[in-house]
Amino acid sequence: MKVIVSEIPDDGLEIELNDRIQAKDLNIVSPVRAALRFDKQDADVIVTGSVEGTVMLQCSRCLADFAAVIAGRTDMVFHPLSTIRETEPGQLKGDELDTAFYQDDCIDTDEILAEQLLLNLPMKPLCSADCKGICPQCGADLSVAGCTCKRTETDPRLAVLQQLLPKKE
Ligand SMILES: [Zn+2]
Ligand SMILES: [Zn+2]
Structure with a gap:
């Protein structure tokens, strides 16, 4: 879904999602469940919450494809895209958070979900611990x-x- 930034209330917006999404580089085979909170901080939007979905991975030992549940915490800050040119690199706030940009007053939650699944993929996927x-x-x-x-x-x-x-x- 699309979150309209100017419509986020001052005390924040909480949404629950159960969406089928597509992502490049990722074969997502279940609806992605998420509980997200959006808080405005001047022109920035802080997004926190949790994301969980099932993706197909290839086992790093036996090379078989298998379905893995990927879950993670979301901690992102969205800057308005128009500020990039005005802001010196290094002046961006929230270095400890994942940084992203929004434009046209709109944040697409599909992108948040795909990004968070990608960030939480295991380095060495195993189809089972004793593969x-x-x-x-x-x-x-x-x-x-x-x-x-x-x-x-x-x-x-x-x-x-x-x-x-x-x-x-
Ligand atoms: Zn052999
Ligand atoms: Zn395996």
Whole structure:
């Protein structure tokens, strides 16, 4: 939805969202839920709250696609775009917050939601905490099925199991 900046009351605006949004670089597969608060500070708008949505990620170990719930806190300040030219770099307030710009008296909440999901993506996504990854030799997904490659470091317990398996000719 669009928030009209001049219509934000002096004591702030609180909204709850449950929106399907599209974002580039991000495959969002659920409606994104958010509780956002907008507070005006002169021409700036401070946005705080929480955002949660489900996105498709690729596991950094086994390369499988999986759905991950991404949740995070929002702490952003929107400056009016027209002030960029008038303000020296470094004079912008709120360095500790994520900085963004609005124009035409309007802030698009879709952009806030997409931005916050992006910011909260894990550095090394894992489809599950005990994902075994793929075999470095044959590429088999070791969480789904084993493979017959000889690994240099064989767990002694596995070696016993391997002897029990029927031998391939
Ligand atoms: Zn995985
Ligand atoms: Zn293998």
